[in-house]
Amino acid sequence: MASELVNVIVAFAFIYLLVRWFSKGNDNARADSPAAILGFSPRKATDDMIATVHAAFPDIPRANIHYDLLKTGSAEVTSNKILERGVLDAPPAAYFRAFPLATQQAAQGQPTAVSSTPTPAQPRDLISRFQLEQRVAQPEPAAGATAVRASWDASAEKREASLRERKAQMILEARKRMAEKLQAQTAGSS
Numbered sequence: 001m002a003s004e005l006v007n008v009i010v011a012f013a014f015i016y017l018l019v020r021w022f023s024k025g026n027d028n029a030r031a032d033s034p035a036a037i038l039g040f041s042p043r044k045a046t047d048d049m050i051a052t053v054h055a056a057f058p059d060i061p062r063a064n065i066h067y068d069l070l071k072t073g074s075a076e077v078t079s080n081k082i083l084e085r086g087v088l089d090a091p092p093a094a095y096f097r098a099f100p101l102a103t104q105q106a107a108q109g110q111p112t113a114v115s116s117t118p119t120p121a122q123p124r125d126l127i128s129r130f131q132l133e134q135r136v137a138q139p140e141p142a143a144g145a146t147a148v149r150a151s152w153d154a155s156a157e158k159r160e161a162s163l164r165e166r167k168a169q170m171i172l173e174a175r176k177r178m179a180e181k182l183q184a185q186t187a188g189s190s
Helices: 002-031 034-038 047-056 062-072 075-085 093-098 101-108 133-137 156-189
Strands: none
Touching: 034 093, 047 062, 047 075, 062 075, 133 156
């Protein structure tokens, strides 16, 4: 009787250890799953959804869009969030373990940026972005001669041209003030 009890206890211990050993392999597989890495159950985010949101908001990095789509599962909700807040949260480092950058680049066929630093295709400064190189090289007109009066024009083209000109003037004035500030600093330090 006692030997049978010992055999039963040994058999249960063996089965317990065997089950535990096999389930340990499953825990590792679960720990590597995107849900375990990200801390939430990711929803489906297709390349079409990412492309749709990125087409509407090209200044938002694709990784940020993909991360938000994994949380929301909806291009509309992600778009509304961008419209309300102006930005999307950058994905945490764990996101890149679950979705490696190289995999994203290969799937999308283009580089993925996390930050909003300009890519080589984007101009690095406002002068080149707004194509004001020739206006910087021109001598300054008399004070007040370049002021554009803000008025409401009847045609959309005139309003757009007026807005473009005001932006250009603001950029050129800021550049002028910065040059004067740097000149004053160098004169003060000499």
